[in-house]
Amino acid sequence: MCGAVVALDVGTKTVGMAYSPAGVRSCVPIQTLQRSPSVRRDLGLLSEVLKARSAEMVVVGLPLMPDGSEGERAQMVQAFVARLRGFVRIPIVFQDERYTSFAASEIISAEKYDNSADIHSISAVLILEDYLTMRGEALGSDTA
Numbered sequence: 001m002c003g004a005v006v007a008l009d010v011g012t013k014t015v016g017m018a019y020s021p022a023g024v025r026s027c028v029p030i031q032t033l034q035r036s037p038s039v040r041r042d043l044g045l046l047s048e049v050l051k052a053r054s055a056e057m058v059v060v061g062l063p064l065m066p067d068g069s070e071g072e073r074a075q076m077v078q079a080f081v082a083r084l085r086g087f088v089r090i091p092i093v094f095q096d097e098r099y100t101s102f103a104a105s106e107i108i109s110a111e112k113y114d115n116s117a118d119i120h121s122i123s124a125v126l127i128l129e130d131y132l133t134m135r136g137e138a139l140g141s142d143t144a
Helices: 039-052 072-084 100-109 119-134
Strands: 005-010 014-020 028-034 057-062 092-096
Touching: 005 039, 005 072, 005 119, 014 039, 014 119, 028 039, 028 119, 039 072, 057 072, 057 119, 072 092, 092 119
Parallel strands: 005 057, 057 092
Antiparallel strands: 005 014, 014 028
16 A cells, blocks of 8 residues: 555646545545636645645646547646656656546536535546555555
């Protein structure tokens, strides 16, 4: 099991966030940052969240095209992450996030999360769950 991980769902207007604490095999939505005209300000706020959560890694959803290629949105996310790397000194990895926004809207409409969660933070939860599952870290289990 890795340490605390924060996942980001980066958009042009928002950054959804989710969190998996060290030693805990679950993911929770934490907040959605409303992007400002200042990318530097946004990166500073994200850096503060990562420090407050003692994050040892960041997982960023990469919005690939249905065929797996990179479009404009993926390039925008990669540019954002390139700048984020200047603010934090922890590993940042990408996770394919195709269809997470659709799945998040389905989850919200099924009312599986309370009203404080939004589509962006739920998308970040799904990104983080996918990443942890790929690493072989079963969610919801207390045994290693």
